[in-house]
Amino acid sequence: MRRITLFCGHYGSGKTNIAVNYAFYIRSKGFKTAIVDLDIVNPYFRTKDSEKELEKCGIRVISLPFANSNVDLPSIPSESYSVFSNKDEYAVFDIGGDDSGAYVLGQFEPYIKAEKDFDNFYVANFSRPLTRNAEEALGVMREIELAGKVPFTGIINNTNLGEETEINDILLSNGEALRLSKISNLPLVMTTVREDLAKDVKAENIFPLKLQKKYW
Amino acid sequence: MSEKVLMKGNEAIAEAAIRAGCMHYFGYPITPQTELAAYMAKKMPKIGGVFLQAESELAAINMVYGVAATGKRVMTSSSSPGVSLKQEGISYIAGSDLPALIVNVQRGGPGLGGIQPSQAYYFQATKGGGHGDYHIIVLAPNSVQEMADLTALSFDLADKYRMPSMLLADGTLGQMMEPVILPEKSNNSVEKPWAVTGTEGKRKHNIVNSLYLKPDILEKVNFERYERYKEVEKNEVRYESFMMDDAEFCVVAFGIAARISKNAVIAARKEGIKVGLIRPITLWPFPKKPLADAADQVKGFVSVELSMGQMIEDINLAISCKKPVILCNRAGGMIPSPEQVLESIKALGGNK
Numbered sequence: 059m060r061r062i063t064l065f066c067g068h069y070g071s072g073k074t075n076i077a078v079n080y081a082f083y084i085r086s087k088g089f090k091t092a093i094v095d096l097d098i099v100n101p102y103f104r105t106k107d108s109e110k111e112l113e114k115c116g117i118r119v120i121s122l123p124f125a126n127s128n129v130d131l132p133s134i135p136s137e138s139y140s141v142f143s144n145k146d147e148y149a150v151f152d153i154g155g156d157d158s159g160a161y162v163l164g165q166f167e168p169y170i171k172a173e174k175d176f177d178n179f180y181v182a183n184f185s186r187p188l189t190r191n192a193e194e195a196l197g198v199m200r201e202i203e204l205a206g207k208v209p210f211t212g213i214i215n216n217t218n219l220g221e222e223t224e225i226n227d228i229l230l231s232n233g234e235a236l237r238l239s240k241i242s243n244l245p246l247v248m249t250t251v252r253e254d255l256a257k258d259v260k261a262e263n264i265f266p267l268k269l270q271k272k273y274w
Numbered sequence: 275m276s277e278k279v280l281m282k283g284n285e286a287i288a289e290a291a292i293r294a295g296c297m298h299y300f301g302y303p304i305t306p307q308t309e310l311a312a313y314m315a316k317k318m319p320k321i322g323g324v325f326l327q328a329e330s331e332l333a334a335i336n337m338v339y340g341v342a343a344t345g346k347r348v349m350t351s352s353s354s355p356g357v358s359l360k361q362e363g364i365s366y367i368a369g370s371d372l373p374a375l376i377v378n379v380q381r382g383g384p385g386l387g388g389i390q391p392s393q394a395y396y397f398q399a400t401k402g403g404g405h406g407d408y409h410i411i412v413l414a415p416n417s418v419q420e421m422a423d424l425t426a427l428s429f430d431l432a433d434k435y436r437m438p439s440m441l442l443a444d445g446t447l448g449q450m451m452e453p454v455i456l457p458e459k460s461n462n463s464v465e466k467p468w469a470v471t472g473t474e475g476k477r478k479h480n481i482v483n484s485l486y487l488k489p490d491i492l493e494k495v496n497f498e499r500y501e502r503y504k505e506v507e508k509n510e511v512r513y514e515s516f517m518m519d520d521a522e523f524c525v526v527a528f529g530i531a532a533r534i535s536k537n538a539v540i541a542a543r544k545e546g547i548k549v550g551l552i553r554p555i556t557l558w559p560f561p562k563k564p565l566a567d568a569a570d571q572v573k574g575f576v577s578v579e580l581s582m583g584q585m586i587e588d589i590n591l592a593i594s595c596k597k598p599v600i601l602c603n604r605a606g607g608m609i610p611s612p613e614q615v616l617e618s619i620k621a622l623g624g625n626k
Binding site: 100 | 282289306309382530533
């Protein structure tokens with residue numbers, strides 16, 4: 059577990075959900091924790107949706123005051139920089155999808171690289187139509203690296219079909235995740251699984267996920 | 275891997291359109307439908323199709339008009355203010371009896387409004403938002419799967435009846451992700467002897483036009499068109515009926531409002547309230563008969579809408595005001611909760 063953890067990936071691969079869950083995880087270990095919402099491309103379903111629960115646990119939420127409002131502005135909260143000077147705090151970054159979402163990362167590149175103690179995880183969901191296999195996922199990965207300027211340090215397999223995910227979907231995707239690991243030369247650091255399924259998946263480094271509640 | 279993939283509603287429309295043989299997309303970005311255009315921008319060049327970001331919504335709809343005249347499957351998409359801009363073009367397409375698909379991923383309004391979900395474009399979609407006597411087929415999906423399935427159906431119906439069709443979704447459906455089985459590739463396009471494709475000197479040339487110099491001819495064209503609309507009303511009404519068999523109350527809702535309403539109906543049933551749901555899938559043609567039949571059975575209706583009460587007028591018309599209809603709504607980008615719908619059911623007299 060590094061002091062700075064970034065989650066990037068293809069649009070809709072599950073970055074926000076993992077970032078929120080990961081922040082809770084760090085906090086549960088007793089560390090000071092902040093989560094930074096740097097998603098400037100997604101108008102709905104943001105870190106901000108979990109703000110109350112996060113803050114209740116003592117996690118500092120850094121997001122635009124008008125996230126989830128009708129102000130559709132791609133801007134960055136200036137408070138984001140504070141995590142680089144607060145050395146006693148762990149920080150989780152939720153980055154927008156694809157290369158277009160990762161451009162925002164570019165301006166933090168010098169701070170992140172100076173930090174050294176960071177991880178940049180590539181979130182892969184092989185159930186997404188434009189990243190169905192390792193090669194396609196690698197293509198997106200390279201585009202993101204080019205835009206965000208921060209090299210990836212590991213892969214997260216978050217293959218899922220939302221509420222309809224079955225254990226078999228995850229097991230089937232494991233081979234593709236390992237192949238992506240091989241061709242990208244990056245370790246497969248975890249497989250994220252909806253919490254009610256997590257106990258039944260026999261694989262290394264399972265990270266259980268709580269999904270956000272919907273009422274439709 | 276399984277056939278199911280995880281998609282945003284907007285992406286599902288785009289992919290389903292391509293699979294339905296739509297190789298021409300013209301649009302202009304606007305939240306919350308931009309992923310649809312973005313998907314087309316990525317995919318169309320790879321498959322030899324056309325993606326064009328026009329200089330405005332007006333330009334885009336007139337490009338659609340042009341391609342539609344050649345008989346090719348063609349579409350545009352936008353969100354509420356953008357669809358308002360397209361209305362003139364839609365009227366011309368309807369007046370020229372051409373098939374085309376227009377997607378509206380609705381957001382709050384009026385005016386520039388906001389980027390959160392809405393259903394306040396029901397009037398515009400179902401009553402002919404542009405000028406003149408015309409209808410378009412309006413389909414209202416309520417899941418990512420239906421975003422895909424009804425896209426394919428929209429093209430088929432538009433071709434069959436030579437008229438524009440509209441997929442009327444909302445921001446939530448456009449943005450949410452769900453598993454979807456994408457429709458098989460098909461191009462059920464009917465014969466289009468009217469298409470402007472070049473005569474090669476072998477036939478009389480076709481004319482695509484909405485201008486008629488003689489009023490009696492224009493009247494005749496209008497009458498003939500309405501005969502076709504009668505056929506649509508007769509053949510193409512689609513709706514879902516849920517727990518209506520023994521219902522004493524009926525909730526009517528479409529799209530995302532219907533999903534919330536379904537949960538409210540299930541909750542009400544647990545409390546012993548006999549309530550059901552009728553979900554119009556076609557908003558035009560509106561499911562008049564099922565509602566009229568329900569009016570003989572139930573004590574009242576709740577219209578659940580993300581608007582200030584638009585569909586409620588069609589419910590009242592369909593049931594000839596036989597039974598009370600109350601409105602349960604949120605507006606401006608807000609979504610009713612299942613609890614709010616349940617309260618409305620109880621307010622109607624469903625309080626046991």
